[in-house]
Amino acid sequence: MSAQIERIERLYREGTLPQEEMSLLIEQRDAASTEHLFALARTRQQEHFGKAVYLRGLIEFSNVCRNDCLYCGLRRSNRACSRYRLTPEQILESCRVGYAHGLRTFVLQGGEDAGFGEEPIARLIEAIKSRYPDCAITLSAGEWPRAVYARWRDAGADRYLLRHETADPALYARLHPAELTLEHRVRCLWDLKGLGFQVGAGMMIQPPGQTLQNLVTDLCFLQELQPQMIGIGPFIPQKDTPLRGERAGSLELTLFMLAVLRLLFPKVLLPATTALGTIDPIGREKGVLAGANVIMPNLSPEDVRAKYTLYDGKNVTGIEAFKTQLADRLAKIGYEIGMGRGDAPGYAPKFMQDDGKGQRTPPES
Numbered sequence: 629m630s631a632q633i634e635r636i637e638r639l640y641r642e643g644t645l646p647q648e649e650m651s652l653l654i655e656q657r658d659a660a661s662t663e664h665l666f667a668l669a670r671t672r673q674q675e676h677f678g679k680a681v682y683l684r685g686l687i688e689f690s691n692v693c694r695n696d697c698l699y700c701g702l703r704r705s706n707r708a709c710s711r712y713r714l715t716p717e718q719i720l721e722s723c724r725v726g727y728a729h730g731l732r733t734f735v736l737q738g739g740e741d742a743g744f745g746e747e748p749i750a751r752l753i754e755a756i757k758s759r760y761p762d763c764a765i766t767l768s769a770g771e772w773p774r775a776v777y778a779r780w781r782d783a784g785a786d787r788y789l790l791r792h793e794t795a796d797p798a799l800y801a802r803l804h805p806a807e808l809t810l811e812h813r814v815r816c817l818w819d820l821k822g823l824g825f826q827v828g829a830g831m832m833i834q835p836p837g838q839t840l841q842n843l844v845t846d847l848c849f850l851q852e853l854q855p856q857m858i859g860i861g862p863f864i865p866q867k868d869t870p871l872r873g874e875r876a877g878s879l880e881l882t883l884f885m886l887a888v889l890r891l892l893f894p895k896v897l898l899p900a901t902t903a904l905g906t907i908d909p910i911g912r913e914k915g916v917l918a919g920a921n922v923i924m925p926n927l928s929p930e931d932v933r934a935k936y937t938l939y940d941g942k943n944v945t946g947i948e949a950f951k952t953q954l955a956d957r958l959a960k961i962g963y964e965i966g967m968g969r970g971d972a973p974g975y976a977p978k979f980m981q982d983d984g985k986g987q988r989t990p991p992e993s
């Protein structure tokens with residue numbers, strides 16, 4: 629047995645590896661042993677999730693952002709970005725369409741938009757929960773004070789996605805303006821955990837300057853945080869950002885890291901992200917075959933989908949076409965769409981309770 633296969637077997641058996649072995653595992657990856665890694669990742673994936681791939685309805689509610697991350701097309705200094713902010717009515721209509729298609733998780737994603745802050749988001753969560761108490765709400769709205777997160781949690785939000793992007797402070801500083809720090813982002817993640825959110829974190833794969841050691845640092849950070857969701861995706865340059873001329877991250881390394889994550893975190897919810905589908909026409913299927921188990925179709929109104937320009941070339945197919953195509957595409961690789969809320973295993977959802985007067989109130993936590 630080669631040293632690489634031994635490392636993969638050990639990772640599968642023990643669910644972890646010493647840092648130096650993890651570093652070698654990533655560095656010495658090759659096609660043959662990677663196939664073995666993927667097969668073991670699928671074994672773990674199917675132990676906990678069967679052949680179901682959960683769908684989440686993604687609603688990009690605002691592309692206004694107060695931040696200036698160097699890699700992102702929504703950065704505030706990008707004058708080429710055509711800004712929009714959905715109305716509550718548009719968002720509720722997106723939920724209605726998604727619900728009718730069987731979706732039971734809505735992901736509300738936006739830039740850090742001070743004009744769509746604490747109260748508007750809280751009221752929106754309450755409105756969605758009162759209409760669809762059987763659905764989960766995931767927020768992805770960036771860094772806010774703990775009290776704001778607490779308000780959103782009280783309003784009924786179940787999950788929060790806040791990718792850490794990189795757990796290396798020097799690389800974080802290269803990719804973000806000075807006012808954004810890794811320390812603050814990490815504090816937000818712990819605040820969210822403390823408030824009872826199911827938390828999602830994750831890193832970019834191969835932004836400029838990333839080393840293999842940086843990826844090992846990311847894995848260590850995730851082991852410490854123990855999130856319920858991990859979202860990773862390749863760096864994709866966006867033409868109106870300072871990183872426009874840089875090389876994109878590779879599909880190959882992204883898939884490899886997905887499989888490593890599945891073995892490190894067997895029960896984690898692991899999306900095959902839109903970015904994967906952007907850099908390869910069958911990138912999402914490849915992600916599922918590497919251990920991913922979540923896909924997020926876009927529910928945003930058609931006229932704004934193309935304006936949410938995190939990176940270039942983003943796939944923006946609507947829900948109707950997407951779901952039909954996806955069912956076929958998953959069937960071809962032996963998987964199927966899973967239509968429930970798709971909570972992390974072991975998590976018991978608390979549904980809103982009816983007080984008998986037609987009012988719905990959140991249960992005591």
Ligand code: SF4
Pocket residue numbers: 693694695696697700701702703704738739740770
């Ligand atoms: S990555 Fe997020 S916080 Fe940074 S500029 Fe883009 S939308 Fe704003």
